[in-house]
Amino acid sequence: MHTPRHRPSHARPWPALAAATALALALSACGGTADGGGSSADGGPGTPGGTYTVALTEPNHLTPGQTTDSYAIQVIQGLFDTPVTLDPKDGHVLPLAAASVESTDQKVWTVKLRPDGVFHNGEKVTAQSFADAWNAAAYGPNGWESNYYFAQIQGYADLNPDEGRQPGADKLSGLEVVDDTTLKVTLSSPFSQFPMMLAFTAFAPLPKAAFTDPKAFDAHPIGNGPFQMDGDWVHDQKIALKKSPSYAGGRKPMADGVTFKIFTSKDTAFTELQAGNVDIMTTVPAARAPEAKRAFGDRYSVRPSGTMDYLGLPLWDPRFKDPDLRRALSMAIDRPGVTQAIYNGVFKPADSIVAPMIPGHRDGACGEACAYDPARAKALFDEAGGFSGPLELYFSNSDPTYEQWMTAVANQLKQNLGIQDVTFKKMASADLGPVLNKRQGTGPYRQNWVIDYPSMQNYLDGLYNPDNRMGWSNPQFDALVARGNAAEDGKDGLAAYQQAEDLALREMPLIPLWNWQDQSAWSDKVGHVLIDPYVTGLHLDQVTVRH
Known part of the structure; x- marks a missing residue:
């Protein structure tokens, strides 16, 4: 179930890809320094280290393919790297876990992965890690929320037969693991938007532990992203993350950790923000707009x-x-x-x-x-x-x-x-x-x-x-x-x-x-608050802490 995420005011159109033109993504650091948010109250961006807190509504799951809920996605994007991400300035595709995504006909796509990806438990991230995750989400009997995002891939219908019939397969025929760093994806028909779709969190990889004990994994997911879990998810209270020492990707965190404080009411969360008990609120209630503008000044934004x-x-x-x-x-x-x-x-x-x-x-x-x-x-x-x-x-x-x-x-x-x-x-x-x-x-x-x-x-x-x-x-x-x-x-x-x-x-x-x-506000403890409209929302890796 989708719930609000944020966008900057400077988004511009993403052009459709020409069928005969390959999309080649150069390997580069992503995240950037676009000013989608602001800096700390004294004008300084803050310094590396420290921890901060973010107000959140209780997610439904923390396993990427099991959810399309943006409260969950806000946490998941800190724990996992998808193949690509979207530039916060204009939405164009940038590499993340992938080094390149290429096609000459918009139907057959080759995803080349970075060779240095590892999960937080030390397991290597491979093309099979992605194939396993996508197959699990696409397999109808699993009942994962993101299932339909895989409908473009060849073989989806076999995994999702009409009601009353049994699936004819449990793996997408359109996925081929060529080698550890190469995944070949064949779609059922040409689809120019496919590279952008790969930025969605459902396309993140999963380690073997996700399938050996799914319930335990959902409470303590093991990702390949810049942050890792710092203890189990404490339902209706908090989700704590800390910087991952094994992360070698392009989103190295500025802060040592972030704790999501869970609230059932956004009004209560806003009150806690005013009291200094929360550092960032990405969805200030619209009814509190005048109050937020007065209280936070240049640390309040509307986009x-x-x-x-x-x-x-x-x-x-x-x-x-x-x-x-x-x-x-x-x-x-x-x-x-x-x-x-x-x-x-x-x-x-x-x-x-x-x-x-x-x-x-x-x-x-x-x-x-x-x-x-x-x-x-x-x-x-x-x-x-x-x-x-x-x-x-x-x-x-x-x-x-x-x-x-x-x-x-x-x-x-x-x-x-x-x-x-x-x-x-x-x-x-x-x-x-x-x-x-x-x-x-x-x-x-x-x-x-x-x-x-x-x-x-x-x-x-x-x-x-x-x-x-x-x-x-x-x-x-x-x-x-x-x-x-x-x-x-x-x-x-x-x-x-x-x-x-x-x-x-x-x-x-x-x-x-x-x-x-979209309205957001943040305390004078944090700086470089970057929020975009796409899958990422608040860029957890970009936030700095004054200390």
Whole structure:
């Protein structure tokens, strides 16, 4: 389940790769010194050594392939190096565990690994370490959250047969371990975005210990990244990391360690930040924006974001089958009013499925379906036959604003459409994800999406894939996304993605609500706080500590 991550304000488009052009990534240090955050209060960046703390919501897992939760990803990216990462300035691909990623046809890719990679237990990182991790995530019966990220690889269908059938294999036929440092990946069709996808934490390698005792590994993962676990994960309290002495990659940490303090409420976390009991908070509640700006000054930042909120609809419930009724629900929601009243105008009303910072975004793509029009909404609602029975709204308890905006939406649906019996289903984020993933919800739900890489494809495939939470399917949509994936020319790819978006907006199984603007704040104890919008989020290795 995706939850918020952050982006800098200076992201620019990532060009689609030409089919006949190899992508060669030179081996170099990554992470850089881009100023996505700030420095310590006295203007100095801090010095090497020391430890710091970060506020966090309880993750659901710490094994890379088992989670798509960004609270988990924030920790995992410090513990593991994926093949590549994305530059925090503009999102282009940089090498990490890989020395190069090359293809001449966008279908067959060769991943050459750095020869010096080791796990924190001394085990060598090899091509087999990656193949084992990817196969485990792709194997349907394992039930790992990141499963669909491997759908582009040849043989995925054999590992994920239709319901009631047994898998025909337990390993992806498209993965070939050529030697210790070479992994050959054959996709089912050309896919220009594949190198960017390799930055996602699900593509990290796993050591043998991950498979001998998976439960123990999830509590104390053994990675190949700049930090290693400092004791077991203490659920609902903390996750402590320390600098790894064996790390030879390009993200050598400035600090000796970092402790994630786990909070159930972002308001409580913000109070602890103000009191000096937490050093960094990457997701300051929007309602606390004026207070944060006054209290932290140049140690508070607001940046445009790729994060979006939606209202997902359970289409297996016949009450939601009519697209006109779904559009009526959308037009009955006052997006400008909600974002102003609850988010102090920091968040922006959505006019598209994708965020404005994404290449291919079009202002007003959603048209009148995302415009507040109570009269038209009621007319459409009545024409579609109305709505009977209770309306249950699902959301997590990790941020008080979720209940605030759900309350506002509930009141608007009551007032504008006459739906009177509206109740809430509020639960912990780690509990809500499985309910929605298994399509066990009985009503609309808060759906959040955080970009994994700057591409329309990430939203379209991630939100509307065949296993989507809405239970929506459309062969024409799937064909358009596939056409975009295989396009040799960037413009042709974007055109196909935009046509797919238009179709999804016409059918409206998922109602776009608003685009986040990311807010973070930090104490005067730390410097060089770099936060980006992609998989990395807070660059744990870059943070310096005053001491």
